Amino acid sequence: MKCQTVILELSNYLDAELDAATRAEIERHLTACEDCRIVVDTTRKTIEIFCGAEPLPLSEDVRDRLHSALAQRLRRRPS
Amino acid sequence: MTNPLPNKGSKAPAPGVIPGGDGEAQLVAAAQRGELAAFDELVRRYERRIFRLARNITQNREDAEDVMQEAFLKAYEHLGDFEGNSRFYTWLVRIAVNQGLMKLRKRRPNVLSLDEELETEDDVMPREVQDWGPSPEQRYQHSELAGILDEAIHSLEPGFRVVFQLRDIEELSTEDTARVLGLSTPAVKSRLLRARLKLRNKLNRLFRGSPPK
Numbered sequence: 001m002k003c004q005t006v007i008l009e010l011s012n013y014l015d016a017e018l019d020a021a022t023r024a025e026i027e028r029h030l031t032a033c034e035d036c037r038i039v040v041d042t043t044r045k046t047i048e049i050f051c052g053a054e055p056l057p058l059s060e061d062v063r064d065r066l067h068s069a070l071a072q073r074l075r076r077r078p079s
Numbered sequence: 080m081t082n083p084l085p086n087k088g089s090k091a092p093a094p095g096v097i098p099g100g101d102g103e104a105q106l107v108a109a110a111q112r113g114e115l116a117a118f119d120e121l122v123r124r125y126e127r128r129i130f131r132l133a134r135n136i137t138q139n140r141e142d143a144e145d146v147m148q149e150a151f152l153k154a155y156e157h158l159g160d161f162e163g164n165s166r167f168y169t170w171l172v173r174i175a176v177n178q179g180l181m182k183l184r185k186r187r188p189n190v191l192s193l194d195e196e197l198e199t200e201d202d203v204m205p206r207e208v209q210d211w212g213p214s215p216e217q218r219y220q221h222s223e224l225a226g227i228l229d230e231a232i233h234s235l236e237p238g239f240r241v242v243f244q245l246r247d248i249e250e251l252s253t254e255d256t257a258r259v260l261g262l263s264t265p266a267v268k269s270r271l272l273r274a275r276l277k278l279r280n281k282l283n284r285l286f287r288g289s290p291p292k
Contacts (some may be wrong), residue, residue, distance in 0.1 A: 007276070010275070011271055011272040035208045039279070041210070041211075042211050042282075042283060043276065043279045045215070045286075046275060046282055049216050049224075049228065049282070050248055051247055051248055051250075053224070054221075054225075055127035055128050056131075056222075056225055062130070062144060063126065065144065065148075066122070066144070066147060066148055067119075067122070069148045070119075070122065070151055070152065073152055074115060074118075
């Protein structure tokens with residue numbers, strides 16, 4: 001398997017969406033190819049960092065505007 | 080040997096928010112009975128994530144505020160249609176994405192062309208390959224890291240950014256992402272791969288090699 005094929009299958013590999021044979025072939029390649037192993041590891045880390053990043057708190061004025069808009073418009077709704 | 084990511088369903092949620100957990104079903108049921116306090120609790124629980132999503136779609140704070148407000152209002156108006164077949168948060172994300180895309184198309188019709196061909200074959204291969212060491216994100220303060228991630232994701236083209244946001248941050252399935260964005264499943268997969276590699280390249284410039292002294 002070529003490095004380019006590993007990269008093209010990278011998302012499917014990380015998302016566990018490959019058949020067993022292709023997966024085994026990629027893992028054999030990763031055992032021998034340090035560059036691809038680093039790309040796989042750092043791409044996985046990239047996803048984990050973004051996924052685990054806590055959203056910044058809303059500023060007070062944004063929160064106030066949201067809650068007053070909702071309060072105003074929801075109160076107006078006919079029950 | 081390197082391990083794949085855990086399945087989407089088992090991935091850890093962002094700190095401080097547990098979409099789907101902590102009595103969400105009871106809150107949704109109470110909100111469906113008309114209890115505004117329950118709906119307000121759902122808003123407080125998800126406002127930060129929905130605002131981040133809206134800002135990543137619109138790239139504009141003012142538009143993002145409008146989108147967030149409209150998304151919560153629409154969710155409230157249509158609570159009766161929510162049957163609990165998915166997580167409430169996933170349902171809310173779909174509403175927010177639709178509102179965000181509508182806002183973009185209305186205000187700047189040429190900005191977000193989700194169906195255009197974005198990728199070329201030669202942008203796929205990573206050019207710089209260096210290990211990051213363990214926990215490279217811990218070299219930065221929380222707010223500094225947040226700024227780095229914000230800048231990195233905003234530097235992506237909209238067609239990549241929104242796909243990455245929905246698949247990897249909001250954890251929608253490939254099929255849901257395709258449905259919400261009006262793209263084919265192969266297009267979502269292709270953009271997700273390229274978005275991930277582009278973001279890896281951007282973080283690589285900061286994280287590669289030894290930590291700064």
